Amino acid sequence: MRWVRFAADNKQSFGILEGDQVLEVRGDPFAGYERTGTRRALSAVKLLPPVIPPTFYAAGLNYPEHAIAAANKRGEVPKLPTAADIGYRANNALTGHGDPIIIPADASERVQYEGEIVVVIGKKAKNLSEAEAMSCVFGYTIGNDVSERNWQTGDRTMWRGKNTDTFKPMGPWIETDFDLEAARTTVRVNGQEKINFKTNSMIFGIPHFLSRMSRYLTLYPGDVVWMGTEGAAENLKHGDVVEIEITGLGVLRNPVIREGA
Numbered sequence: 001m002r003w004v005r006f007a008a009d010n011k012q013s014f015g016i017l018e019g020d021q022v023l024e025v026r027g028d029p030f031a032g033y034e035r036t037g038t039r040r041a042l043s044a045v046k047l048l049p050p051v052i053p054p055t056f057y058a059a060g061l062n063y064p065e066h067a068i069a070a071a072n073k074r075g076e077v078p079k080l081p082t083a084a085d086i087g088y089r090a091n092n093a094l095t096g097h098g099d100p101i102i103i104p105a106d107a108s109e110r111v112q113y114e115g116e117i118v119v120v121i122g123k124k125a126k127n128l129s130e131a132e133a134m135s136c137v138f139g140y141t142i143g144n145d146v147s148e149r150n151w152q153t154g155d156r157t158m159w160r161g162k163n164t165d166t167f168k169p170m171g172p173w174i175e176t177d178f179d180l181e182a183a184r185t186t187v188r189v190n191g192q193e194k195i196n197f198k199t200n201s202m203i204f205g206i207p208h209f210l211s212r213m214s215r216y217l218t219l220y221p222g223d224v225v226w227m228g229t230e231g232a233a234e235n236l237k238h239g240d241v242v243e244i245e246i247t248g249l250g251v252l253r254n255p256v257i258r259e260g261a
Contacts (some may be wrong), residue, residue: 030221062228097172114145
């Protein structure tokens with residue numbers, strides 16, 4: 001099943017996507033819902049980030065080539081992470097499919113994409129074993145962890161390097177029926193493929209992350225966990241269109257605008 005969150009007729013709602021039709025529901029997929037009987041063409045609604053999470057989690061370096069590339073840029077000997085570390089992002093940075101990524105005028109040229117699979121939590125969970133971990137997963141969506149690298153490394157925290165408004169496109173929907181092993185992640189800029197990798201080639205897999213997190217953190221319905229990216233990204237510039245495609249999840253597409261350009 002595909003779940004969307006959308007705006008139409010001056011209100012925001014959840015809906016079930018069937019083909020090119022959105023079936024509006026009353027309520028939400030986490031706390032309960034009922035169908036309203038209203039159908040809308042997908043082309044007639046504005047897609048929003050498919051969930052506004054209670055907590056927005058993001059895995060640290062979790063793909064080998066990306067970890068190596070990051071170390072090389074710092075002039076360090078590459079060392080793969082020895083533990084599954086988790087960080088946080090801010091909801092203010094979320095934006096939806098089709099919305100612009102807006103680069104502040106004072107940002108450097110080093111604004112880069114990161115195509116990521118996003119795990120959406122479906123039920124409250126604590127102290128899960130790895131064998132139990134996937135039981136709390138509701139579905140999956142796509143994220144683009146846009147990053148201003150100078151701010152990321154220069155600030156004491158990543159408050160603007162990772163969390164500037166619009167720097168976290170997510171969508172276009174949540175897919176509950178997904179084959180992770182068959183999935184590949186592809187990043188394209190202006191139609192040209194830049195990165196392509198097996199989505200599940202993670203250093204630490206989803207069950208390991210969720211189990212480790214749940215030892216210390218209570219996971220709640222609607223929480224999201226962005227699982228990291230692979231490869232070395234290039235800079236985005238004004239006028240670019242960046243697409244993240246994951247097999248079975250669709251395409252997250254966003255234009256890039258630099259303020260004052």
